Amino acid sequence: MQQYRADLHIHTLLSPCGDLEMSPANIVEVAAQKKIEILGIADHNSTKHALLIQKLAAEKGIFALCGAEVTTREEVHCLTFFENIDALNQFQQYLNEHITKVKNNPKYFGHQVVVDEQEMIVEEIEYLLISALDQSIEQVEKKVHELDGLFIPAHIDRPKYSLTSQLGFVPPDIKADALEISRHTTKEEVLKKFPYLQSFTFTTSSDAHFPDDIGKKVCIFEMEALNFQEIKMALRGEKGRKVSF
Amino acid sequence: MTVQQLTEKLNLKVYGGKKGLGNEISGGYVSDLLSDVMGNADTGEVWITLQTHKNVMAIASLKDLAAIILVNNHQPEEDTLNQANEEGIPLLGTHMGTFEITGKLYELIK
Numbered sequence: 001m002q003q004y005r006a007d008l009h010i011h012t013l014l015s016p017c018g019d020l021e022m023s024p025a026n027i028v029e030v031a032a033q034k035k036i037e038i039l040g041i042a043d044h045n046s047t048k049h050a051l052l053i054q055k056l057a058a059e060k061g062i063f064a065l066c067g068a069e070v071t072t073r074e075e076v077h078c079l080t081f082f083e084n085i086d087a088l089n090q091f092q093q094y095l096n097e098h099i100t101k102v103k104n105n106p107k108y109f110g111h112q113v114v115v116d117e118q119e120m121i122v123e124e125i126e127y128l129l130i131s132a133l134d135q136s137i138e139q140v141e142k143k144v145h146e147l148d149g150l151f152i153p154a155h156i157d158r159p160k161y162s163l164t165s166q167l168g169f170v171p172p173d174i175k176a177d178a179l180e181i182s183r184h185t186t187k188e189e190v191l192k193k194f195p196y197l198q199s200f201t202f203t204t205s206s207d208a209h210f211p212d213d214i215g216k217k218v219c220i221f222e223m224e225a226l227n228f229q230e231i232k233m234a235l236r237g238e239k240g241r242k243v244s245f
Numbered sequence: 246m247t248v249q250q251l252t253e254k255l256n257l258k259v260y261g262g263k264k265g266l267g268n269e270i271s272g273g274y275v276s277d278l279l280s281d282v283m284g285n286a287d288t289g290e291v292w293i294t295l296q297t298h299k300n301v302m303a304i305a306s307l308k309d310l311a312a313i314i315l316v317n318n319h320q321p322e323e324d325t326l327n328q329a330n331e332e333g334i335p336l337l338g339t340h341m342g343t344f345e346i347t348g349k350l351y352e353l354i355k
Contacts, residue, residue: 074298136298136322159280167300168279 001240004221007031007214008040008065009079009154009180009205012049016109016130019210023119024049026211028056034215037062037226040205042069042079042154044129045099047092048114051085056117063226068095069154071130072137077161079152079180080144083228087147094143098133137167141175150232151175152203155182157190172196177235178203178243183217187245201235204245219245246270246354248312248335251291255349257314257337261326264333268311273350275343279304286310293347297321302328302336310334314350316343 010027011018031039039057041050041064050066057064066088067081082088104112104127114123133140137153144151156163156170156179163170163179170179178201181190187202206216223230223241234241249266252259259266271289276282277296286292288309294301297319305313312335315321321329321336329336339346 074296138322165278165280167296167298168283168304169300171298171300 001222001224002226004037004063004223004226005035005215005218006038006040006203006221006243007036007206007208007218008038008152008203009042009069009207010039010214011069011207011209012041012043012053014046014049014112014114014125014129015043015209016104016106016112016128017209018043018110020111021211022209023115024053024056025117025119027053027214028060028062030211030214031057031062032060036215036218038221038231039064040067040079040081041065042067042081044069045071045095045131045133046112046125046129047082047088047095048123048125050088052117063231065150065228065231067091067149070095070140071132071161072140073132073135074137074166075132075161076137076163076166077154078137078140079150079154080140081150081152081228082144082147083149087149090147091143091149095133098135099127099129100131100134101127102131104128137163137174145175150177150235152178152180154180155207157181157185170194170197176200177232180205182207201237201243202245203235203243217245219243248291248337251312251350251353252335252337254353255339255346257339260315260321260329260336260338262312262329262333262335264330265312265335268335270311270354272354273347274310275347283308291350293343293350295319295343297325299325299328301325302332302334305334306332312337314339314346316341316346
């Protein structure tokens with residue numbers, strides 16, 4: 001078994017709150033310096049930087065999970081990741097169809113731009129990416145799993161935009177591949193409060209919006225190789241694979 | 246005032262939880278953050294919200310609330326409705342927005 005350092009929750013400059021220094025090239029550069037081997041690219045309700053980062057990361061031997069941090073109708077943030085371009089594009093289509101379209105005001109929220117490898121702007125997203133979808137958390141979960149993706153409710157312990165803040169507690173029957181906890185708590189503390197979550201896999205991450213944040217909190221994936229299916233198995237604790245931190 | 250009387254006065258839809266229509270109303274609480282309701286709502290209150298997730302019913306049951314009113318014509322999800330019927334907590338609905346229905350409820354029970 002090999003061990004891989006993973007930071008599964010990274011925003012790029014496409015997220016209105018993402019620092020301008022969070023370009024695909026720079027994220028990969030910093031991740032390499034910090035010896036991150038698995039990156040989770042999760043902009044708010046958009047997947048549009050993920051593939052470029054995956055390509056640049058691969059050149060440095062880093063595996064990038066491509067997806068988005070989705071805002072459900074209840075305003076719960078959930079990480080979603082997909083194995084291939086086809087699934088990722090289908091999910092982007094779903095996001096386009098279901099996000100509440102409100103015009104972005106860059107003065108308040110920041111710019112939302114897609115850039116290329118040379119950091120030239122190729123697209124500016126006109127509608128605000130932090131708006132919610134018109135889909136419930138169960139509907140989003142179902143869509144992600146139809147596309148064989150990974151569904152991980154984000155920072156479940158936080159007082160904002162989390163399962164616990166929006167819905168009071170984690171629904172025990174939620175079909176999550178893992179539950180992400182923030183750097184402000186520990187797995188033990190969460191289990192003390194919610195003992196019924198014992199059977200879930202937990203992840204933690206930096207939720208980086210600035211280059212310095214990348215890798216501030218990582219989890220370790222123990223698995224046979226560096227690919228999507230192995231990551232899925234590790235999250236499920238299958239065949240000796242596991243996630244720890 | 247009972248929940249039954251309230252539904253008549255405010256012309257509310259009754260989606261489910263009819264067994265609890267005789268519940269006495271002690272007050273109201275307005276919030277869309279379930280963590281907040283869990284911490285701050287009191288027994289016998291009517292909860293006004295736009296959230297339709299089934300956790301709404303779990304929290305209403307935990308806090309022993311009199312009823313729930315969904316605003317803006319929000320429809321309950323199927324499992325939310327099932328749970329309302331199981332728990333016997335009235336799940337009500339209105340086309341009114343939160344501001345309007347809250348004002349009317351306040352006038353009735355202040």
